[in-house]
Amino acid sequence: MTEQVHVLVTTPHPDDAETRFAGSVAKWTREGKNVVYIVISNGDKGTNDPAISPKELAATREKEQLAAAEVLGVKEVIFLRYPDQGLENTPELRKDIVRQIRIFKPDTVVTVDPHGRYMDHRDHRIVGYATVEAVYPAAESAYAFPELLDEGLKPHRVTEMLFSGRMQHNYFEDISDTIDIKVSAIKCHRSQVGNRPDFGEMLKNAARTNARDLDIEYAEGFHREIINWKPFSYSI
Ligand SMILES: [Zn+2]
Numbered sequence: 001m002t003e004q005v006h007v008l009v010t011t012p013h014p015d016d017a018e019t020r021f022a023g024s025v026a027k028w029t030r031e032g033k034n035v036v037y038i039v040i041s042n043g044d045k046g047t048n049d050p051a052i053s054p055k056e057l058a059a060t061r062e063k064e065q066l067a068a069a070e071v072l073g074v075k076e077v078i079f080l081r082y083p084d085q086g087l088e089n090t091p092e093l094r095k096d097i098v099r100q101i102r103i104f105k106p107d108t109v110v111t112v113d114p115h116g117r118y119m120d121h122r123d124h125r126i127v128g129y130a131t132v133e134a135v136y137p138a139a140e141s142a143y144a145f146p147e148l149l150d151e152g153l154k155p156h157r158v159t160e161m162l163f164s165g166r167m168q169h170n171y172f173e174d175i176s177d178t179i180d181i182k183v184s185a186i187k188c189h190r191s192q193v194g195n196r197p198d199f200g201e202m203l204k205n206a207a208r209t210n211a212r213d214l215d216i217e218y219a220e221g222f223h224r225e226i227i228n229w230k231p232f233s234y235s236i
Contacts, residue, residue, distance in 0.1 A: 005075070006033035008106035008158075010097060010131045012123035013043045013084065014065035015189040016112060020164040021220050022072055022182040023175025023207065024110075029073030030178065037077040038100050039065060040093070040127050045084040046192060058084075060191050068188035071181060087126040089133070095145045097134035102153035109135050109158050113165025113223055128163065135161060136227060162222040169221030172210060176217040179207055 007028055011017045017025060017037060025035055043061040044054035062079055069077045080096055087093065101109065114128025138144035140157045162171065175182065183200035186193060193199040204218065211219035 003034055003075075005036050005104040005106045007035045007108045007110060008038065008101060008104050009035065009110045010038045010040060010100075010127055012040050012087065012112060012121065012127040013046060014039050014061040015043070015046075015068075015186070015192050016124070018068050018072075018182065018186045018189060019203070020112070021110065021162075021173075021222070022068070022185045023178045023218065024173040024220050024222075025072045025074060026178035026181040026185070027173060027175055034075045035073070036100075036104050036106070037065070037069060037074055038080060038097065039077060040080050040082050040097075040130075041084040041087060041123055042079070042081045043084050052191075054084075057191060061189075064189045064191060068185040071185040071188060085123060087123045087130075089126050089130045091145075093126075093130045094134045094138055095148070097131055098138045098145055099148055099151070099153060101134060101139040101158060102148060102156050105156045106158060108160040108162060110162045110164065110222075113163035113167065115167065116165055117167070128165075132161065132163075157227065159227050161225045161227070163225070164220070164222055168223045169210070171222045171224035172214055172219040173222070174211075174214070174216045174218070175207060175220050176211075179204060179218040182207075 009017055029035055042058040044058040047057055066077055078100060111131040112124045112128045114125045116124060135158045140155045142155050207218035210221045211217055
């Protein structure tokens with residue numbers, strides 16, 4: 001892709017982006033921003049039904065993710081295919097994320113908030129931390145993963161991070177115009193919500209709750225960090 005990529009999303013599983021912030025994704029793409037997804041795990045444990053094979057489920061979930069991305073106008077989806085429920089915040093995972101940051105050179109990186117307290121998925125905590133640590137300092141540090149330089153991937157500075165979670169929101173996107181697209185996108189994940197006809201309404205209620213103090217109908221909340229300090233001696 002040669003066009004500028006504005007927003008790079010990392011998600012632990014196929015469906016996390018749609019469940020959490022698809023209204024914002026649809027809004028950004030409508031504004032003409034290019035959005036790319038990096039889906040870290042293959043999602044092959046996303047069922048309670050032992051009759052469905054993990055391999056079959058992983059293949060189904062990739063198709064579902066691609067369909068949802070198309071509904072939202074996402075430019076490209078990269079599947080890293082790490083094992084579901086098997087993620088660790090390793091140098092290898094961070095390098096794989098840094099590689100994508102340096103390939104697509106986004107202004108903004110969106111990920112899951114790693115600070116989900118109590119009941120949260122371990123993969124979510126790991127992807128949140130691995131992503132923030134990939135953004136800073138690794139993506140902008142020439143010798144963080146010197147082999148990436150050999151791949152022709154130069155340091156890149158991300159200037160904004162948005163963490164999606166339930167807590168510490170300091171930034172909201174008004175998704176009143178795109179809430180219905182969000183509901184359409186989540187319906188693509190039939191292996192996950194096919195037996196939940198109420199799921200769209202649940203997402204709408206959550207977006208309404210986020211918007212309760214803002215003079216709008218539906219919102220998605222994030223914790224936003226701006227990276228605006230002067231780089232050290234290296235040039236980026
Ligand atoms: Zn997930």
